[in-house]
Amino acid sequence: MIARKDKGRTVIVGLDGVPYGVIKHLTDTGLMKNLVHIIEGGVFRQMGSSIPEISSIAWSSIITGKNPGEHGIYGFMDLTPGTYRLFFPNFFNLKSSPFWNIENNKRSIIINVPSTYPARELNGVLISGFVALNINKAVYPPELVPKLMEMDYQIDVDSNKAHKSMDFFLKDLDKTLKSRIKAYRYLWDSQEEWDTFMLVFTGTDRLFHFLWNAYENTTHKYHEIVLDHFRQIDMAIGEILDRMDDNDTLVLLSDHGFEALDVEVNINYYLKENGFLALKDGKEDNFKNIDSSTKAFALDPSRVYVNLQGKYPAGSVKPEDKGRVIEDLISLFESLQIDHRKVIKTIFRSQEIYHGPYFDQAPDLVLLSNKGLNLRANIKAKNLFDKGVFTGKHSQENAFLIVKGRENDDIVPDMPTVADIVTIKDKLNLKRS
Amino acid sequence: MEQIKLHNSDLTCWNCPAIDLAGKVDFRACGQSTTELAKLSDDSETYIMAECHRRPELGLFDPMGITFEECPEWRRTPYGYMLKDMRVMILGIDGYLGWTLALWLGKLGCNVNGVDNFSRRDWLKERGAHTVVPISRMTERLSTAKEILDININFRQLDILDDRERLKEFIDEVKPEAVVHYGECPSAPYSMIDVEHAIGVQKNNVLGTLGVLFSMRNIVPETSLIKLGTMGEYGTPLTGRPLFEGMFPADAVLKWDNREWSLGGELTPRDPVSFYHVSKVQDTYNIVEACKYWWLRSYDVMQGVIYGVYTDQVSADPRLRTRLDIDEWFGTVINRFVAQAVIGLPLTLYGAGEQIRGFIALEDAMQCMARLIASPPEPGQYAVVNQMSGYYSLREVAETVAKIGRSEFNLPVKIQRLENPRVESERHPFEPIYENLPKRYGFKPRVTLEQEIYRMLELLTQPEIKKRMEEKRHHIVPKTWWSGEKRLVETIEILESGSQSTMEEEKSATYRR
Numbered sequence: 001m002i003a004r005k006d007k008g009r010t011v012i013v014g015l016d017g018v019p020y021g022v023i024k025h026l027t028d029t030g031l032m033k034n035l036v037h038i039i040e041g042g043v044f045r046q047m048g049s050s051i052p053e054i055s056s057i058a059w060s061s062i063i064t065g066k067n068p069g070e071h072g073i074y075g076f077m078d079l080t081p082g083t084y085r086l087f088f089p090n091f092f093n094l095k096s097s098p099f100w101n102i103e104n105n106k107r108s109i110i111i112n113v114p115s116t117y118p119a120r121e122l123n124g125v126l127i128s129g130f131v132a133l134n135i136n137k138a139v140y141p142p143e144l145v146p147k148l149m150e151m152d153y154q155i156d157v158d159s160n161k162a163h164k165s166m167d168f169f170l171k172d173l174d175k176t177l178k179s180r181i182k183a184y185r186y187l188w189d190s191q192e193e194w195d196t197f198m199l200v201f202t203g204t205d206r207l208f209h210f211l212w213n214a215y216e217n218t219t220h221k222y223h224e225i226v227l228d229h230f231r232q233i234d235m236a237i238g239e240i241l242d243r244m245d246d247n248d249t250l251v252l253l254s255d256h257g258f259e260a261l262d263v264e265v266n267i268n269y270y271l272k273e274n275g276f277l278a279l280k281d282g283k284e285d286n287f288k289n290i291d292s293s294t295k296a297f298a299l300d301p302s303r304v305y306v307n308l309q310g311k312y313p314a315g316s317v318k319p320e321d322k323g324r325v326i327e328d329l330i331s332l333f334e335s336l337q338i339d340h341r342k343v344i345k346t347i348f349r350s351q352e353i354y355h356g357p358y359f360d361q362a363p364d365l366v367l368l369s370n371k372g373l374n375l376r377a378n379i380k381a382k383n384l385f386d387k388g389v390f391t392g393k394h395s396q397e398n399a400f401l402i403v404k405g406r407e408n409d410d411i412v413p414d415m416p417t418v419a420d421i422v423t424i425k426d427k428l429n430l431k432r433s
Numbered sequence: 434m435e436q437i438k439l440h441n442s443d444l445t446c447w448n449c450p451a452i453d454l455a456g457k458v459d460f461r462a463c464g465q466s467t468t469e470l471a472k473l474s475d476d477s478e479t480y481i482m483a484e485c486h487r488r489p490e491l492g493l494f495d496p497m498g499i500t501f502e503e504c505p506e507w508r509r510t511p512y513g514y515m516l517k518d519m520r521v522m523i524l525g526i527d528g529y530l531g532w533t534l535a536l537w538l539g540k541l542g543c544n545v546n547g548v549d550n551f552s553r554r555d556w557l558k559e560r561g562a563h564t565v566v567p568i569s570r571m572t573e574r575l576s577t578a579k580e581i582l583d584i585n586i587n588f589r590q591l592d593i594l595d596d597r598e599r600l601k602e603f604i605d606e607v608k609p610e611a612v613v614h615y616g617e618c619p620s621a622p623y624s625m626i627d628v629e630h631a632i633g634v635q636k637n638n639v640l641g642t643l644g645v646l647f648s649m650r651n652i653v654p655e656t657s658l659i660k661l662g663t664m665g666e667y668g669t670p671l672t673g674r675p676l677f678e679g680m681f682p683a684d685a686v687l688k689w690d691n692r693e694w695s696l697g698g699e700l701t702p703r704d705p706v707s708f709y710h711v712s713k714v715q716d717t718y719n720i721v722e723a724c725k726y727w728w729l730r731s732y733d734v735m736q737g738v739i740y741g742v743y744t745d746q747v748s749a750d751p752r753l754r755t756r757l758d759i760d761e762w763f764g765t766v767i768n769r770f771v772a773q774a775v776i777g778l779p780l781t782l783y784g785a786g787e788q789i790r791g792f793i794a795l796e797d798a799m800q801c802m803a804r805l806i807a808s809p810p811e812p813g814q815y816a817v818v819n820q821m822s823g824y825y826s827l828r829e830v831a832e833t834v835a836k837i838g839r840s841e842f843n844l845p846v847k848i849q850r851l852e853n854p855r856v857e858s859e860r861h862p863f864e865p866i867y868e869n870l871p872k873r874y875g876f877k878p879r880v881t882l883e884q885e886i887y888r889m890l891e892l893l894t895q896p897e898i899k900k901r902m903e904e905k906r907h908h909i910v911p912k913t914w915w916s917g918e919k920r921l922v923e924t925i926e927i928l929e930s931g932s933q934s935t936m937e938e939e940k941s942a943t944y945r946r
Contacts, residue, residue, distance in 0.1 A: 016463070017463070055463055076458075076460045077460070077480075077495075080498075085495075085498040085499065086480075086494075086495045086498050087491070087492075087494045087495065087498065088458075088480075088482060088492065088493045088494055088495070089492075090492035090493055091492075092490065092492055093492070114463075117493075118492070130463060130465055131456075131458050131465055131482070131493060132465075133455035133456035133458075133465060133467055133482060133484075133493065134453075134455055134456075134484070137484075155465075156464075156465050157464070158464075158465075158466045158467070158468060159459055159462050159463075159464020159465060159466055160457065160464070160466035160468055161466075162462070162464070202463070205463050206462060206463060206464060209461070209462040209463065209464070210462065286497075288498070300460060376461070388461070390461060390462060
């Protein structure tokens with residue numbers, strides 16, 4: 001039998017929310033030294049995220065190779081079918097198998113992939129990523145929990161701290177990163193042979209939400225701290241590279257891009273203002289209280305649903321009128337402007353972007369905004385436009401993908417998307433065998 | 434046909450003890466936090482996420498999203514939606530209320546667990562008194578509950594103060610979804626006997642409860658604590674200020690020096706009337722703080738003076754009866770009056786006999802407890818109910834017992850006024866507010882004072898019980914003085930039926946509403 005090492009293994013490192021441009025910039029300036037070498041001898045492409053560009057959807061597509069119509073994850077929150085009740089889809093709601101369950105004869109070590117909570121059995125090890133609130137349910141096999149606790153493993157930075165003090169938050173962010181590195185080293189050294197090792201750094205995304213401005217502005221108080229976070233990740237990648245064998249392949253990627261956030265746009269407020277959405281008088285502003293005069297409502301960040309009769313408890317739009325309501329909604333959102341600038345860049349109809357057995361759960365429309373405008377579906381919003389505490393937002397078109405080894409150029413599409421990763425991984429396996 | 438709404442139909446998982454508050458998530462920042470879990474944020478886009486022990490398939494979910502009415506784990510009962518096989522732990526399960534509630538909840542389908550160290554039995558023995566309604570040993574109680582009512586009760590003999598580790602193990606084993614805390618010494622006179630008794634009562638009650646709070650924090654922080662307080666915590670303020678339910682209402686105002694402050698939500702002043710009552714007040718503060726520091730949730734049940742012997746369950750078999758004490762230390766006033774009526778002792782009013790108290794019959798108290806168990810408070814909520822179904826002067830109560838005793842049981846009942854061994858107002862205004870239970874929890878008293886007195890007379894006139902009362906008749910008239918004196922109180926006056934001096938009539942009339 002050929003040892004796994006001899007056959008070559010795949011190592012996937014994810015940098016949540018890191019855009020192509022940031023990698024380009026930080027390698028051009030030489031800050032991410034190890035990445036400079038990998039890019040020089042490999043394939044470096046801009047990658048399209050999921051639609052909408054949300055981590056839970058994007059990572060679900062990355063690990064399954066499927067679109068939401070197939071894997072069933074359309075966002076961080078969804079409505080329980082037949083109700084207006086919010087629920088938060090988890091790993092059990094993922095309807096397609098992640099690659100590690102398909103290749104069950106192969107052993108996988110999976111660390112901190114978002115939307116893999118609660119941890120499920122696999123041939124290997126899995127430590128869930130965001131949203132993962134209880135470490136005892138976030139680790140497979142559970143016997144690893146005490147070891148992780150011993151090394152002070154932290155699933156994610158405590159975002160609450162950022163609202164108290166940025167220093168407090170950054171300290172926690174650093175602690176989280178260091179504990180993640182400790183955990184990967186432990187698993188790399190202690191686990192039996194594996195075929196795939198996947199590690200995701202999520203602090204990058206959290207950092208950009210709060211401090212994108214500090215990244216862009218070189219005179220910002222926290223600019224150096226932001227850069228140092230990337231320096232540490234680059235060192236970790238360098239270390240991983242040193243541990244890898246010549247036959248192993250490294251894939252680096254992000255799930256979506258990032259850009260400066262100028263204004264939040266509350267699309268449910270816009271729907272209310274234009275008579276498409278109404279909530280019951282005297283009741284709390286909550287999806288549960290959607291009135292039967294409602295024609296459409298939205299879920300975060302930019303998913304628009306027709307309030308269809310028979311589908312929702314207060315559904316009012318007859319199936320035969322659905323097409324007309326969709327056309328009205330498209331006109332409505334096309335006309336939305338801020339300072340004489342169009343807010344919406346693209347409006348996708350569900351059939352243009354989704355297909356598969358869970359298509360019936362898809363939103364009817366998904367909106368993509370123009371630069372700097374962050375679409376939100378907060379049903380309690382009191383204004384059309386808001387400015388919050390966040391300085392960065394996700395972007396759809398500019399995630400990145402790096403595959404080590406120039407010889408792999410032919411297996412990476414020119415314009416890859418997050419749903420291509422499993423295929424790329426399979427082709428890498430095939431090439432090695 | 435649409436079902437009638439129950440009082441707790443619209444409560445959500447936010448109130449449910451079967452959930453763990455797992456964390457807070459802000460999807461805008463892809464951020465999660467596992468600190469300050471129960472603190473509701475002003476920020477409408479921060480979601481508190483829960484996980485359900487009973488329905489793990491729900492994963493992480495918004496605890497505000499599912500109502501009791503919608504959740505299949507909550508089922509309709511006459512007292513509101515209740516969790517299926519709800520795990521309830523009763524501290525003090527061997528007592529007058531504890532045993533009665535155990536059977537009541539068992540019949541409702543709860544999974545009943547309880548602890549007791551039998552100290553109530555010991556205290557009576559120490560005073561040379563006994564329960565006049567004979568009660569079985571715990572082993573027989575448990576087997577009879579199974580035999581007659583098909584109720585399984587999981588019992589552990591332990592002291593909540595001295596056996597704290599074992600209590601923790603038991604809580605950890607049962608993981609109760611409600612803890613009913615009856616495990617205290619309930620007697621004012623007992624706490625006034627001497628320094629040892631005062632210290633004993635306060636230690637048992639205050640420190641025992643404090644330990645329970647810590648154990649709950651560590652093991653079952655989502656479980657509601659239903660703790661027995663007493664209307665006696667409030668005292669009887671001579672200003673006539675209403676006795677609100679624990680806290681001042683939202684529109685209460687303090688005026689001083691031409692300035693005004695809102696008092697809404699602040700604890701009302703307490704004016705305890707014995708070292709026992711002080712222990713209950715101290716409990717109140719400890720529980721308030723525990724709710725504040727650790728987001729525990731609790732009902733403090735300010736119970737009026739309890740009386741009665743009847744529920745369907747305790748009356749189902751003589752071996753299932755709950756205790757009934759009539760002695761000066763543990764006999765509550767109506768229970769004592771009925772006993773006196775049966776054995777031919779004049780009913781004993783202390784001082785003027787115009788003291789006014791809130792009352793509740795045993796059966797109604799059980800109904801209230803079931804309703805509260807079914808409606809857990811929110812995380813961090815310290816809530817208070819004044820649990821009573823009416824209020825009367827002691828003299829009115831004595832007259833009622835005398836009337837029923839004479840007319841229905843042919844007993845030659847007399848009423849006497851004794852020196853008052855207590856330090857208390859004998860004439861005072863009294864305006865209790867007791868709206869929470871009827872308005873928020875659907876409580877409707879089922880038993881009238883007259884009905885329950887009749888039932889008590891029926892039971893206590895049975896020869897065996899009458900004999901047991903006769904044996905201990907010398908323990909009814911008090912010898913325990915708040916001043917520390919040790920002598921039998923003397924009779925001031927024997928009252929003829931319906932008699933009252935003109936002066937007293939006028940005084941009391943000014944205080945009645």
